Amino acid sequence: MARIVKLPGGNRVDVVGESFYRKAIQQAVHLVGEGEEMLASLVPDPANPYDPNAVKVIVAGKHVGHLSRDVAVIFGPVARRITELGCDAQCTAMITGGGQAYGVVLDLGTPDACLECLID
DSSP states (O other), X not given: OOOEEEOOOOEEEEEEOGGGGHHHHHHHHHXXXXXXXXXXXXXEOTTOSSOTTOEEEEETTEEEEEEOHHHXXXXXXXXXXXXXXXXXXXXXXXXXXXXXXXXXXXXXXXXXXXXXXXHO
């Protein structure tokens, strides 16, 4: 089992692509509870055909979106370190909205703060 690392927070980060993962988000809400704070795993996705720096966002075992391109580029060193360590790096997340319009928001620290957390 992978070592779980809780990443620091402090910055609101909006997840992108939720419309493609509506069913997965609905399943995550059903598993965790509507409006409940939950944990999101950040998983590097280097095979992504649209962005080699892509980072998946996983909630309750469901792929619910990605970090935006801008955030993924900045978060790249953290994503690479997550892969190197083989750990499950998680941050606090909240699923907003409902029905046909879900949003996922992360509470994520700066890349430097996250890297420090992974090194410990």
